[in-house]
Amino acid sequence: MAFRFSAIDRIPQPPTQATTKGTLVHRALELLMLRSAPERTPEHAAADLATARREISTHSDFMLLGLDEAQEATFFASAEVLLDRYFSLEDPTTVRPIGLEVMVSTALPTVDGSVALGAGDTPVVLRGIIDRLELDADGELIVTDYKTGAVPGMGFEQSRMAGVNIYAMLVERVVGRRPVRVQLLYLSKPEAIIAYPTEQKVRAVEKRTAALWSAVERACERDDFRPRPGKLCDYCSYKPYCPAWGGDPAQAIELREMLKDGSRQRLGANPVPRTGDAPIGVGAL
16 A cells, blocks of 8 residues: 555655655765765765755755754764764775766566556656665676665565665666675664675566566556555554555545645755656665
């Protein structure tokens, strides 16, 4: 049901402190990586966070949080902590970025290997934004994704790894080369989850993605989006409209009207939402 609200009905979710803080820290790290390698120091990172703070202070996502002075101080202090922890995960002076906040997209394959078609027989596009695309010492591609949320437990780590292979598939299709490594840098712990995509894993995720799109098409034809109640429902902004919790999906339009003037764009040079024409989960990584 959350998928229908988000991807089909395009009902925006209200900004939260967690998502807005993620935008802030991502922007600071983007600015840091735009510097020359020797300048990527904690001191310059603090300056970049200050720049990102000025940018976000007038952004609708931040303003809609309605923080008072004390809450705002706590918000920015916690962002500083996340940025400081980044330096325990890697030495940024050794990173060789070739792309930051890179939009990658490709036509979605079907189960039989053809191209999936949407409304008007136009190709369905699978999109994602890569925080950082870089080269290792051997000139091979590496995909790096910053995470400001909690490290997933064992029950959710496999879903994260599936998303990693979607990144690998997108890069391979767009660039023509499969990345040798995809790393998720969790700043909250801090901890890095690293995967090494293989031909077999990438081909398998292509088939799973195609099968998932077929399931979405069938659900749309039947208008059959069944709720799957669970612990995550407590964190879902769509819960008041979910029939599993006594809500009416038709009333979700109220949420869209309430937020229609709010921008869901990322800050920076490439302010593109993280969802695409075929939101298979790439944007949530």
